Amino acid sequence: MSDSEHAGGKGRRKPITARELARLIGVSQSAVSRAFTPGASIAAELREKILRHAAEVDYHPNAIASMLSRSRSNIVGIVVSDMQNPFYPALIEKLSRALQQVGLQSLLFNIAKGSNLEHQLSAVRRYNVDAVIVISATILSGATLRWVTEGRAAVLINRVVDGGELSCVACDNIAGGRAIADHFHQLGHRRVAYVAGLAHTSTNLERQNAFITRVAELGMTLGGHFDGGEYSYAAGRRAALEVAAKGNIDAVFFANDILAAGGIDAFRDEAGLRVPEDISVAGFDDIAMAGWPRYSITTFRQPLDEMVQVTVGMIEDGSCEPGQSATIRRLSGELIVRKTTGPFVSR
Amino acid sequence: MSDSEHAGGKGRRKPITARELARLIGVSQSAVSRAFTPGASIAAELREKILRHAAEVDYHPNAIASMLSRSRSNIVGIVVSDMQNPFYPALIEKLSRALQQVGLQSLLFNIAKGSNLEHQLSAVRRYNVDAVIVISATILSGATLRWVTEGRAAVLINRVVDGGELSCVACDNIAGGRAIADHFHQLGHRRVAYVAGLAHTSTNLERQNAFITRVAELGMTLGGHFDGGEYSYAAGRRAALEVAAKGNIDAVFFANDILAAGGIDAFRDEAGLRVPEDISVAGFDDIAMAGWPRYSITTFRQPLDEMVQVTVGMIEDGSCEPGQSATIRRLSGELIVRKTTGPFVSR
DNA sequence: TTGAAAGCGTTACCAA
DNA sequence: TTGGTAACGCTTTCAA
Numbered sequence: 146m147s148d149s150e151h152a153g154g155k156g157r158r159k160p161i162t163a164r165e166l167a168r169l170i171g172v173s174q175s176a177v178s179r180a181f182t183p184g185a186s187i188a189a190e191l192r193e194k195i196l197r198h199a200a201e202v203d204y205h206p207n208a209i210a211s212m213l214s215r216s217r218s219n220i221v222g223i224v225v226s227d228m229q230n231p232f233y234p235a236l237i238e239k240l241s242r243a244l245q246q247v248g249l250q251s252l253l254f255n256i257a258k259g260s261n262l263e264h265q266l267s268a269v270r271r272y273n274v275d276a277v278i279v280i281s282a283t284i285l286s287g288a289t290l291r292w293v294t295e296g297r298a299a300v301l302i303n304r305v306v307d308g309g310e311l312s313c314v315a316c317d318n319i320a321g322g323r324a325i326a327d328h329f330h331q332l333g334h335r336r337v338a339y340v341a342g343l344a345h346t347s348t349n350l351e352r353q354n355a356f357i358t359r360v361a362e363l364g365m366t367l368g369g370h371f372d373g374g375e376y377s378y379a380a381g382r383r384a385a386l387e388v389a390a391k392g393n394i395d396a397v398f399f400a401n402d403i404l405a406a407g408g409i410d411a412f413r414d415e416a417g418l419r420v421p422e423d424i425s426v427a428g429f430d431d432i433a434m435a436g437w438p439r440y441s442i443t444t445f446r447q448p449l450d451e452m453v454q455v456t457v458g459m460i461e462d463g464s465c466e467p468g469q470s471a472t473i474r475r476l477s478g479e480l481i482v483r484k485t486t487g488p489f490v491s492r
Numbered sequence: 493m494s495d496s497e498h499a500g501g502k503g504r505r506k507p508i509t510a511r512e513l514a515r516l517i518g519v520s521q522s523a524v525s526r527a528f529t530p531g532a533s534i535a536a537e538l539r540e541k542i543l544r545h546a547a548e549v550d551y552h553p554n555a556i557a558s559m560l561s562r563s564r565s566n567i568v569g570i571v572v573s574d575m576q577n578p579f580y581p582a583l584i585e586k587l588s589r590a591l592q593q594v595g596l597q598s599l600l601f602n603i604a605k606g607s608n609l610e611h612q613l614s615a616v617r618r619y620n621v622d623a624v625i626v627i628s629a630t631i632l633s634g635a636t637l638r639w640v641t642e643g644r645a646a647v648l649i650n651r652v653v654d655g656g657e658l659s660c661v662a663c664d665n666i667a668g669g670r671a672i673a674d675h676f677h678q679l680g681h682r683r684v685a686y687v688a689g690l691a692h693t694s695t696n697l698e699r700q701n702a703f704i705t706r707v708a709e710l711g712m713t714l715g716g717h718f719d720g721g722e723y724s725y726a727a728g729r730r731a732a733l734e735v736a737a738k739g740n741i742d743a744v745f746f747a748n749d750i751l752a753a754g755g756i757d758a759f760r761d762e763a764g765l766r767v768p769e770d771i772s773v774a775g776f777d778d779i780a781m782a783g784w785p786r787y788s789i790t791t792f793r794q795p796l797d798e799m800v801q802v803t804v805g806m807i808e809d810g811s812c813e814p815g816q817s818a819t820i821r822r823l824s825g826e827l828i829v830r831k832t833t834g835p836f837v838s839r
Numbered sequence: 840t841t842g843a844a845a846g847c848g849t850t851a852c853c854a855a
Numbered sequence: 856t857t858g859g860t861a862a863c864g865c866t867t868t869c870a871a
Contacts (some may be wrong), residue, residue, distance in 0.1 A: 160620075160643075173842045190840060207566065208618040210864035212556045213847050220599070229780065236582035250615055252567070253598045255588040268597055271555040273863060296507075376703075376857055378784060401734040410786040433576065437725060437787075438758040509848055520858040525850060533856060536841030560863050 153174045170198045176262045181206050184371045220287050221460060222274040222291065224254045224266070226284040229378050230403045232447075233280060238300065239453045240278065249275070258284055266293045270467075276460045278302060280307055283346045283376075298466045300456050303447075305347050307471060312465035313473045314456050318429075320349055321445035322355025324480045325398045325427045328443070333489030334395035334425060338369035340384040340408065342376035342400040352429060356398055368394045373404055381407025381482045382415075388424075389416035395489055396425035402435045404428065405442050409485060421487030431481055441484035507552045517545045518816045528553050543652035559620075566808060569621040571613070571640065573631040577723050577750045578779045580627060580755035581796075583649065587625065588802045594808055596622070605631055613640045614780045623807045624654045625649060628695045630723075644748050645813045650794075652694050652820060659812035661803050665695055665776075669702025671827045672745045672774045675790070677710045679741035680836030681772060685716035687731040687755065689723035689747040696747050699776060703745055715738075720751055728754025735771075736763035742836055746837045749782045751775065752789050756832060768834035778828055788831035 163177040170268065172195065177183035180195035198204075209443035212218045221244060228234055241251040252274060256265045269277060276298035279290065287306065293299075294311060305313040329337050339356055341349050360367055370393050373380030388394055389412060399405035405428030410424070412418040420426050428435060431446035455474050459465040464472055510524040519542065524616030526532035527542035528595040545551075559565045569590060575581055599621060603612045604656040609632065616624060623645035625638065634653065641658060676684050677802040685704055688696050700717075707714050716738050728751035735741055736759060746752035752775030759765040759773070767773050775782060780792035802821050811819055 164864075174865085175842060175844095175867085178864095179841090182866085186840060205614070205618050207620060208615070209556060209559045209620055210847090211866070213554075213560050213849085214864080214866040216847070218556065223600075228581040228585040231578065232582075234575040234578075237600075238575040241600050242604055245602070245612065245615075250619065251600045251602075253570075253584075253588050253600045255585055255592070255598075257589055265592065267552070268592075269556070271552050272597065273554065273556055318846085377855095378780070382785075407784075410784060414785055433725070433870055437754075437757065437762055438729075478659055511848075522850085522858060522860095523847090523856095526849095526857090530852085535856060538856085554848050557863090558850070560865085561850040563863070807846080 160204050160207070163201055163206065164306045165425050166195075166199060166202060166204045169202070170195065171471070173240075176420065178206075194307060196465075202420075218273055218275055219248060220252050220272065220274045220278040221251045221278055221378070222252045222254055222269045222271070222272070224255050224256060224277060224279045224285075225281065226258065227376070228400070231434060232401070232403070235432065236280060236449060236453070238295045238454065239449060240280075241459045242304075244289055244460075245459060247459070251458075256284060258305070261300050262286075262289050263292060264445045271292050276465065278460075280455060281306070283343050296467055298460060298463065300459055300465045302452060302456055303348060305351075309471055312457070312459055312469075312471045314445040314452050315348070315475060316445075316452070316478045316484060317472075317475045318351035319355040321429060321478050322352040322357075322443055324360040325429075326356050326359035326363060326365070327429065328480060328482065328486065329396045329425065330365060330394070331487060332425060334365065335489070336366045336368040336393055336395045338367065338371065338388055338394045338397045340381070340388070340397060340399045340404055342380070342394075342404060343369070343374070352398075352400055363405075366392070370403070371427075373400070378403055378407035378410075380404060382411040384408060385411035386415060388412075389418060396427070398427050400429060402428035402430045402432045402442055402444055403443070405485070406434060406440055409440060409442070420485050423492060425486040425489075427486055435481075435483070443483045443486040444480045444481050448478055451476050494715075497522070506626055507554070508549050510553065513542075513546060513549060513551045515541065516549070516561040525553075549657045550579060563620070565620055566595060567597045567599050567619065567624055567655060568623040568625055569599045569601055569616045569619070571603065571616070571624060571626045571627065571632075573603050573605065574628055574723070575602070577748070578781060579748070579750070579777045582779065583627060583796060583800070584720050586796060587627075587649075587803065590618055590800050590804045591807075594804060596807070603631060609636050610639060616640050618675075621773045623812065625646070625671045625803060626651070630690050632667045642661070642812055645810065647805060647812045649803055650695060652698075656818055659700075659806055659816075661793075661799050661806070662695070662820075662822060663799070664822045665698035665795040666702040667706075668776060668825050668827075669745075670697040670706040671792055672776075673703050673706035673710060673831065674713070674745045674772065675827060675833060676707075676745070677712060678773065679772060679833060681712065682836070683713045683715035685718065685735055685738075685741045685744045686714065687728070687735070687746045687751055688717070688719045689727070689745060689751055690721070691719050699745075699747055720747070721749055723750060724749055725754035725757075727751060728756075729758040731755060732758035733762060735759075736765060741771060743833065745773070745774050745776075747776060749775035749777045749789055751780045752791070752832070753781060753787055757788060757791070759778075767832050769837060772833040774833055782828075782830070789829050790830045793828050795825055798823050 167174040178189040301313040371384040385408035428444040435442040514521040652749040718731040732755035775791040782789040
């Protein structure tokens with residue numbers, strides 16, 4: 146049981162290499178490489194022999210060397226800027242697992258607002274990630290976005306960019322905005338309001354325009370249009386207080402659930418309004434919290450699983466690579482009616 | 493303006509290499525390498541010249557090649573298993589930013605319960621990450637934990653492992669549990685209860701034991717001890733209903749805030765209890781939601797920033813490397829009294 | 840199917 | 856301070 150050399154305790158430095166393993170069992174280094182390459186042309190018994198010995202000496206192929214040699218990293222960069230809104234952790238969680246399923250690792254780039262974005266993102270290029278997934282590009286300007294994705298496979302999730310250079314996967318925000326308007330109308334509401342998150346983002350514009358357009362089509366009145374300034378609970382509260390101050394609003398569509406949560410709390414706790422008896426509230430996303438009994442938010446559910454699946458699919462089949470023409474996938478969501486919306490009651 | 497060769501459109505394939513750049517401007521490849529290495533011995537003017545030309549042809553050092561050559565990746569693996577509890581996204585966000593600050597990238601390993609953990613984690617070893625940060629090791633057995641951290645720098649956050657092999661950074665859960673008990677006692681409560689998350693985890697055991705011990709010391713009665721089975725909102729609800737069914741409890745300490753949130757909602761909405769008039773509730777962590785007016789949870793705040801800072805420090809100064817003796821850092825938290833706890837009222 | 844050898848793009852050591 | 860030149864550990868032709 147002399148494991149003094151290879152197994153070793155905590156101080157272990159150098160892992161064993163393919164060359165060493167090969168010499169150890171008297172085969173070529175190429176053979177070792179093939180043994181670990183699915184589908185390589187190698188005799189089944191030789192492969193088994195090599196794998197057996199490899200396990201014994203705890204040999205693992207060095208992924209770095211492999212990357213260099215194949216000029217492929219099997220790493221995708223995930224660019225995020227906001228983990229406070231629970232929608233994003235949920236998305237990232239599913240995404241990273243789905244990528245792992247197909248042998249891809251996730252390198253997380255959590256960029257902070259303000260300080261030199263290109264500096265923060267330079268690693269995306271240096272590390273030669275195979276693909277970049279940009280989540281919530283709200284913070285990135287078009288130029289920065291182009292810079293970071295330039296020359297490599299890229300997918301934008303939850304944002305659509307007009308240029309036609311980048312592949313995008315997003316929920317059908319238009320249908321969502323319309324569905325909320327329809328829902329309000331069916332409940333008998335006539336004076337409605339919209340609360341924006343970040344006003345200039347594509348998600349916001351799509352939801353907002355669809356909602357407002359449909360509101361007009363249905364002959365309802367847009368009693369107010371507020372801007373939270375960010376997608377956050379606090380912004381939702383502030384906006385709701387404005388809505389309440391303005392008064393005479395039957396129903397409010399918040400650009401997403403976290404805003405809506407803040408709004409609902411402000412209506413109930415600070416404005417003394419009952420939800421939905423005095424005012425109806427709808428959100429967007431269907432984050433976990435929206436389903437909590439206390440909130441029970443009526444919302445438009447984004448098809449998270451499908452978005453993840455489509456995104457990973459695009460990366461796998463290379464359809465989001467720079468040569469290809471950008472594909473834009475709109476996935477349909479679903480109106481989830483819960484308890485923050487109710488029939489209009491004259492007051 | 494003939495940029496037809498290097499700048500190039502979307503189809504760009506091969507980035508320019510150091511060797512090519514060197515030849516282009518008539519210096520050695522070593523010089524190029526030095527120009528990009530802070531503190532390398534190279535004349536200032538030569539460096540500038542090289543950097544200028546590099547910028548022109550858009551040369552960036554290839555990080556992969558650098559990793560291979562230096563046998564150092566500048567990547568740390570972050571092992572997570574739960575992004576539903578907002579505490580973790582908040583931690584990951586701060587962590588990844590702090591790492592980025594010091595030039596380290598975060599490779600995310602989001603492991604799913606159940607299916608072959610070692611398989612999911614094999615990439616940690618193959619990618620030769622410089623260090624591993626294990627967050628919420630609740631899901632990892634001691635053996636798996638040892639396996640994934642073996643032979644490399646490693647830090648456990650929010651969990652302390654007894655073996656003495658691994659460096660750990662955690663909040664002083666003992667002080668936290670005591671503080672909650674003291675707080676309850678000061679408010680005049682005498683019959684209290686504890687709701688566990690995952691019963692066997694170190695965080696849970698520490699909070700629980702400290703709380704229960706202190707409860708006894710102060711002459712209060714432990715009127716109940718419940719197990720949520722997981723750290724989740726739903727588990728908190730279930731536990732709260734059990735507490736309510738049992739009855740005759742003045743105050744409940746939930747093992748963390750997300751449990752407490754579920755508990756509070758269940759008390760109020762389902763059990764018909766007022767919080768804190770009928771029953772006081774305390775949590776742990778101080779996640780963002782705990783500060784929301786609607787919840788306003790009395791809790792014990794984990795020093796997130798300090799935890800991150802200490803962790804990154806350990807990785808930078810190498811004090812968590814396999815050779816070193818493991819250091820365990822206990823950081824002190826802070827009791828945050830909000831509105832879910834109140835004085836005992838006889839009933 | 841197998842082995843030998845030429846890269847992959849850096850870094851680091853050694854002379855100059 | 857500079858340039859030449861071995862590594863680094865793997866993948867991938869090309870012959871055998």
